Amino acid sequence: MILEILRMALDSLTTSKMRSFLSMLGIIIGVAAVIAIVSVGSGAQSQVTSQISALGSNIINIGPGITRGRSGRLSFTATDVFTMELAEQILRNCPSLARITPNVQTSGILIAGDINYQTTTVGVTPAYQEIVEYYPVRGQFINAEHEANATNVMVLGAKLAEELFPGQDPLGQRVKLFARNRKLLFVVIGVMEEKGTGAIGNLDNQAFIPASVLLKKINNRKYVSGYTAQARSSETAKTAVAEVEYFLTRYLLDTDKFNISSQEQILATISEVTATLSLMLGGIAGISLLVGGIGIMNIMLVSVTERTREIGIRKALGAKRKHIMAQFMIESLAMSGFGGLIGIIFGWLGALAVAKVGGWPLVVTHTSVLVAFSFSLLVGLFFGLYPAQKAAKLDPVIALSYE
Amino acid sequence: MLIQAEHLQKTYHMGAVKVEALKDASFQIAAGEFVAIIGPSGSGKSTLMHILGCLDRPTAGRYLLDGHDMSRASDNQLAEIRNKKIGFVFQQFNLLPKATILQNVCLPLIYAGLRGRRKQQQLARQALEMVGLGERLHHRPNEISGGQKQRVAIARALINNPALLLADEPTGNLDTKTGQEIMKTFHRLNQEGHTIILVTHDPEIAAQARRIIQIRDGLIQRDEVIA
Numbered sequence: 001m002i003l004e005i006l007r008m009a010l011d012s013l014t015t016s017k018m019r020s021f022l023s024m025l026g027i028i029i030g031v032a033a034v035i036a037i038v039s040v041g042s043g044a045q046s047q048v049t050s051q052i053s054a055l056g057s058n059i060i061n062i063g064p065g066i067t068r069g070r071s072g073r074l075s076f077t078a079t080d081v082f083t084m085e086l087a088e089q090i091l092r093n094c095p096s097l098a099r100i101t102p103n104v105q106t107s108g109i110l111i112a113g114d115i116n117y118q119t120t121t122v123g124v125t126p127a128y129q130e131i132v133e134y135y136p137v138r139g140q141f142i143n144a145e146h147e148a149n150a151t152n153v154m155v156l157g158a159k160l161a162e163e164l165f166p167g168q169d170p171l172g173q174r175v176k177l178f179a180r181n182r183k184l185l186f187v188v189i190g191v192m193e194e195k196g197t198g199a200i201g202n203l204d205n206q207a208f209i210p211a212s213v214l215l216k217k218i219n220n221r222k223y224v225s226g227y228t229a230q231a232r233s234s235e236t237a238k239t240a241v242a243e244v245e246y247f248l249t250r251y252l253l254d255t256d257k258f259n260i261s262s263q264e265q266i267l268a269t270i271s272e273v274t275a276t277l278s279l280m281l282g283g284i285a286g287i288s289l290l291v292g293g294i295g296i297m298n299i300m301l302v303s304v305t306e307r308t309r310e311i312g313i314r315k316a317l318g319a320k321r322k323h324i325m326a327q328f329m330i331e332s333l334a335m336s337g338f339g340g341l342i343g344i345i346f347g348w349l350g351a352l353a354v355a356k357v358g359g360w361p362l363v364v365t366h367t368s369v370l371v372a373f374s375f376s377l378l379v380g381l382f383f384g385l386y387p388a389q390k391a392a393k394l395d396p397v398i399a400l401s402y403e
Numbered sequence: 404m405l406i407q408a409e410h411l412q413k414t415y416h417m418g419a420v421k422v423e424a425l426k427d428a429s430f431q432i433a434a435g436e437f438v439a440i441i442g443p444s445g446s447g448k449s450t451l452m453h454i455l456g457c458l459d460r461p462t463a464g465r466y467l468l469d470g471h472d473m474s475r476a477s478d479n480q481l482a483e484i485r486n487k488k489i490g491f492v493f494q495q496f497n498l499l500p501k502a503t504i505l506q507n508v509c510l511p512l513i514y515a516g517l518r519g520r521r522k523q524q525q526l527a528r529q530a531l532e533m534v535g536l537g538e539r540l541h542h543r544p545n546e547i548s549g550g551q552k553q554r555v556a557i558a559r560a561l562i563n564n565p566a567l568l569l570a571d572e573p574t575g576n577l578d579t580k581t582g583q584e585i586m587k588t589f590h591r592l593n594q595e596g597h598t599i600i601l602v603t604h605d606p607e608i609a610a611q612a613r614r615i616i617q618i619r620d621g622l623i624q625r626d627e628v629i630a
């Protein structure tokens with residue numbers, strides 16, 4: 001019986017294909033929008049997340065506090081707070097921290113032979129490699145001895161090495177650094193692996209020298225802009241933040257002088273923001289689904305009126321309310337369901353196109369497909385109910401005499 | 404008694420106006436009879452037929468079909484009775500235009516809950532052969548003649564082996580010759596044991612039945628058995 005009614009319903013849909021398609025359009029657009037928006041949202045999120053994760057894991061950033069400036073403007077203060085000694089003290093006093101490295105860098109010009117290259121030079125300690133998860137492929141990284149003795153050694157990013165020494169072996173070569181009106185000669189001791197562009201810019205064309213060299217011989221001051229620390233594990237990351245906060249509050253006696261942010265917090269914030277955004281856009285797409293439902297209801301009402309006589313005939317032959325009801329419900333469900341399927345295909349194609357342009361992986365989750373499809377069925381169910389009920393309630397005598 | 408009509412009354416309300424389509428109709432019809440209900444246009448024939456066919460309920464009075472009171476039955480009960488016990492033949496044929504002949508004849512089987520397309524179609528073919536239609540079964544109604552359409556309608560009416568065949572002006576849309584052929588079919592069906600009630604305004608058609616109930620202004624004027 002159900003099969004028969006299903007066949008009858010589908011027959012009636014296929015006899016007016018154009019009309020059925022136009023009625024499904026709202027659902028198609030709605031579902032496609034939901035799929036595409038959710039996919040683009042999670043694709044963008046996964047890209048940002050992976051960029052941030054690429055910085056290392058369980059990272060905690062310690063920087064200057066952000067306070068209100070004199071005339072009400074935001075200003076960064078307390079730049080004269082963070083020293084190399086303080087970094088060691090933080091590490092000693094916060095048992096949940098595994099390592100810490102200062103944030104200090106300068107922009108300058110590197111010269112090798114007759115090649116000049118304007119880039120950022122980063123002052124690092126040995127811990128930098130583990131924290132950023134970034135290692136040399138050739139030679140070695142800055143070690144503790146270089147740092148302690150402020151030796152003029154330099155490690156080159158992968159691309160920078162190619163730029164400065166095309167077709168040559170950079171190891172052991174000499175590089176001059178011009179920065180802040182100073183000129184310093186370095187020996188290249190290592191070349192880093194390729195890391196690509198990430199959330200903190202392209203590491204591949206940067207140069208790395210001991211932090212002590214940068215501070216003493218170039219900046220000529222003992223302060224760095226902040227620290228990047230790493231917790232022992234993701235479980236202790238929260239504790240580590242609390243420990244650093246506690247220590248710095250006691251040490252500096254001013255919570256406005258510093259600001260701590262963990263990678264975990266940043267990731268949480270980002271996923272929160274993108275989730276809200278996706279939800280909002282998804283909601284807008286949901287509204288178009290609703291509009292699609294009204295379209296279906298409209299066409300179903302037209303169909304019921306057009307087929308009043310048919311309904312009368314069916315009733316005369318013994319169709320009960322439930323049979324007529326089922327027939328029209330199946331029609332509207334078939335319309336919304338089929339519209340949903342077409343919408344999924346279009347949404348997927350849209351998401352694919354945006355992912356190609358945005359350069360992130362295509363993420364079409366089962367959940368979004370399932371939710372969008374069930375929602376379209378639900379819309380068909382809800383908006384089909386009234387027309388179907390109207391059909392089922394028709395008086396057989398009146399329906400039979402309908403012209 | 405197959406049919407017992409006791410003081411049937413049907414009143415339509417059209418705004419403030421009351422139309423008494425049926426004022427007081429009482430009669431009995433036994434199984435196997437061939438009855439013509441005759442009367443001028445607007446006399447209440449169709450109204451009576453709708454009640455006898457369980458498409459409608461009387462405003463007052465009692466209608467018993469096979470001893471069961473139909474005047475107080477629910478919509479679902481009436482639908483089931485229509486499906487199992489009543490076969491309709493209409494003046495306008497009332498076939499579904501988009502369905503094939505075979506599908507049209509199968510419809511009452513579907514609503515009876517009979518499973519299996521093959522079995523349905525086999526029964527439909529048998530019914531169609533009974534009314535002299537053996538071909539064009541996969542054509543649509545607009546591809547066959549009026550007489551053939553009415554035969555399809557009769558086959559459809561017969562398929563569930565109803566106790567009662569109700570025909571409202573079945574020859575009204577047919578030429579005289581075709582109409583006569585349809586009447587022959589009714590005769591044969593009656594001889595085979597089917598109870599037939601035929602509604603008509605045409606005395607010549609009515610004269611072919613074995614009993615005539617004449618109705619006028621919602622009242623029964625004459626009820627007599629002819630030869």
Ligand SMILES: Nc1ncnc2c1ncn2[C@@H]1O[C@H](COP(=O)(O)OP(=O)(O)O)[C@@H](O)[C@H]1O
Pocket residue numbers: 415416417422423424442443444445446447448449450451
């Ligand atoms: N649904 C209805 N509403 C109002 N009046 C109706 C309705 N159906 C029939 N009538 C009226 O009832 C009377 C009998 O109609 P009907 O039974 O169709 O007569 P017949 O079939 O003999 O021509 C007519 O006056 C008709 O106008």
Ligand SMILES: [Mg+2]
Pocket residue numbers: 448449450
């Ligand atoms: Mg009539």
